[in-house]
Amino acid sequence: xxxxxxxxxxxSIACLATPAWAEVHVEGAPTEAVRTTVGQALRxxxxxxxxxxxxxxxxxxxxxxxxxxxxxxxxxxxxxxxxQWDKLGASDRQEFVDLFTELLTTTYAERINAYxxxxxxxLSESLEGDHAEVKTVMVGKKTETLxxxxxxxxxxxxKAYDVVVDGISLVSNYRGQFTAILRSSSYxxxxxxxxxxxxxxxxxxxxxxxxWHPDKQHSDRQxxxxxxxxxxx
Numbered sequence: 001x002x003x004x005x006x007x008x009x010x011x012s013i014a015c016l017a018t019p020a021w022a023e024v025h026v027e028g029a030p031t032e033a034v035r036t037t038v039g040q041a042l043r044x045x046x047x048x049x050x051x052x053x054x055x056x057x058x059x060x061x062x063x064x065x066x067x068x069x070x071x072x073x074x075x076x077x078x079x080x081x082x083x084q085w086d087k088l089g090a091s092d093r094q095e096f097v098d099l100f101t102e103l104l105t106t107t108y109a110e111r112i113n114a115y116x117x118x119x120x121x122x123l124s125e126s127l128e129g130d131h132a133e134v135k136t137v138m139v140g141k142k143t144e145t146l147x148x149x150x151x152x153x154x155x156x157x158x159k160a161y162d163v164v165v166d167g168i169s170l171v172s173n174y175r176g177q178f179t180a181i182l183r184s185s186s187y188x189x190x191x192x193x194x195x196x197x198x199x200x201x202x203x204x205x206x207x208x209x210x211x212w213h214p215d216k217q218h219s220d221r222q223x224x225x226x227x228x229x230x231x232x233x
Contacts, residue, residue: 028125028127028132029158030125030132030133030134030149030151030158031125031134033157034070034122034134034136034149034151034158035122037066037067037069038120041063041066044063044066045059047059050062060105067105070160071159071160072152072154072160072161073097073100073101074097075152075159075161076161076170076171077096077097077100077101078093078097079171079175080100080171080174080175080178081096081100082175082178082179084178084182088187095191099194099195099198100174102198103194103197103198103201106198106201106202107201119138119139119140120136120137120138120139121137122135122136123136130152131152132150132151132152132153132158133151134148135148135149136148136149146164146165146167147164147165148163148164149163149164178190
């Protein structure tokens, strides 16, 4: 899977090898929430034993637990589906949330070993009621990527419901693709596509466990959800 928007989600929870957040002084509960999640993921990534291909599942499981504590997948799924969400019953909504969550987590599982040595600087925080945006920049060996985290306060905690990469919203990107499918086909077809993509990612991840080489770098930054769907640069 090629990435541009989804890469934000990956780096948010799993791929920050050498954070540099001390460079810009930013304070606030939303920023601290993001900072905490990044730090937890970093500690997992620094465990050398977990870098072995045969322990990929364990590594992903730990990172998934960290992500679950910070990302509101239900809100992300709802916003990504758009108007179709209001047409679904409770069971169908839960099914879609589960599929959307699995799509995101299998995506970062597939790419977990692909990136290293990125640095992240926290730039600013904006707060409006129960909503906040934390702006950061990720610096790699050859590129700089702006990452903005959109959060909302729930039960006295800040949950991320969107990540914006170089001005492109992960949620908006998925919503555009989902809407295109719904217009040309049906919700049932969309669900079938999600199940198929998840199965493909799971297979690719298993193959990567035995073929990944730590020196190999990936630089594909395009944003797509399926090769048969619209692509958004």
